[in-house]
Amino acid sequence: MPTGAPSQPDDEAAEIITAFERHLRLERDLSPHTIRAYVSDVTSLLHHLRDQGTGETWLTGLDIATLRHWLAAQHAGGLSRATLARRTACARTFTAFCHRQGRIPTDPGLLLGSAKAPRTLPAVLDQPQAQAALTPTEDTTPKALRDQAILELLYATGIRVSELCSLDVGDMDRTRHVIRVVGKGRKERTVPFGLPALRAVDLWCVNARPLWSTPKSADALFLGTRGGRIDPGTVRRIVHTRLRQVEGAPDLSPHGLRHSAATHLLEGGADLRSVQELLGHSSLNTTQIYTHVSIDRLRAAYRQAHPRA
Structure with a gap:
């Protein structure tokens, strides 16, 4: 049986997986995306144990x-290094959970080395491309106004797509130009935004949102066409569609x-700590990758422009 595609x-095994999923959700407070990935990984690991013929029960033979x-x-x-790093982290979390519950006598995950995911530099828009992507169209339909507001707010604040989808109308402080964001681990932070984002969101809220609002909309800031809270997949399509219209944009x-x-x-002179706070990174090391992006762009400009580069 292939390890990457476990059977039912x-x-x-189902009882173990359910207990582990409950632990991830209630005790670890992980995101739904991470929980789904970890449950899939553990299902694969349990079937690997059974396929190895380690014993009559699923956890017999769970060792290093x-x-x-x-x-x-x-x-x-052929799995990527990033996926292997996640599966290693999942295995360590799972064996620790099983040991604490008395399902296994020792925790073999303590002996498992931590795989490092490669730190690749993210692709980014340059500032002219960002300006072009955020230039409003002449379309004033509810969908166009919503999409423009979403794009402006994403770029103005740097919030995650899940954070944007969970925003309520009351999370925006229009007087102070800040929004209240609940990020990973249910950590709350306050993020500023500028006038273009404020104007775009106001146009959506005043001229379009009421047309789509239904009882199931509740206080959601951004809605789908049927009136429910917008989902991440829709936001991704909005971003991809707009960027396809910008020449040369990734x-x-x-x-x-x-x-x-x-x-x-x-690039505009903000300090690293402020950017860390704005993005909601728990570690400054995560934020530092953006300094490498800026340095690489500086090197590229130097090589292109300097006569003795």
Whole structure:
């Protein structure tokens, strides 16, 4: 049986997976995306255990050798370093959980080395491309006004797509030009935005949102065409569609607008700590990648322009 495509688990495995999923959601407070990935990884690991014939129960034989064998099989299957790093982290989380619950006598994950995901520099818009992407169209339909407001707010604040989708109308302070954002780990932060974003959101809220609002809209700031809270997939399509209209622009996701906003802030003289706070990074190391983006762009400009580069 292929490790990457496990079959339906039996009752014992299903009980373990359900308990682990509950732990991730209630105790670890991980994002739904991370929970789905971890549950898939653990399902793969449990089937690997059963396929190895380690015993009559699912967790018999869960030791460091088996973990390494499972990861080696993943690597042989051609998985990326980033995926292997996530699966290593998941395995460590799972064995610690099983040990605390008394399901296994020791925690083999403590002996498992931490795989490092490659730190690749993100693609970003340059400032003229960002300006072109945010230039309003002449379209004044509700969809066009909503899309413009979403693009302006994503770039103005650098918030994550999940954070944007969870915004309520009351989260925007129009007087102080800030929004209240609930990020990873339910950590709350306040993020400023500028006049273009304020104007775009006001146009949406006054002229368009009431036309789509239904009882199921509740207080959601951005709505889908049927009146429910907008979903991340719709936001991604909005960003891709707009960037396809900008000549020379890379095809970015909403996270690419976040990268672009951070890079442009640093290029404009913002200090690293302020950008860290704005983005909601728990570690300054995560924010520092944007300094590398700026330096690489500076080197490229130097090589192109300097006669003795």
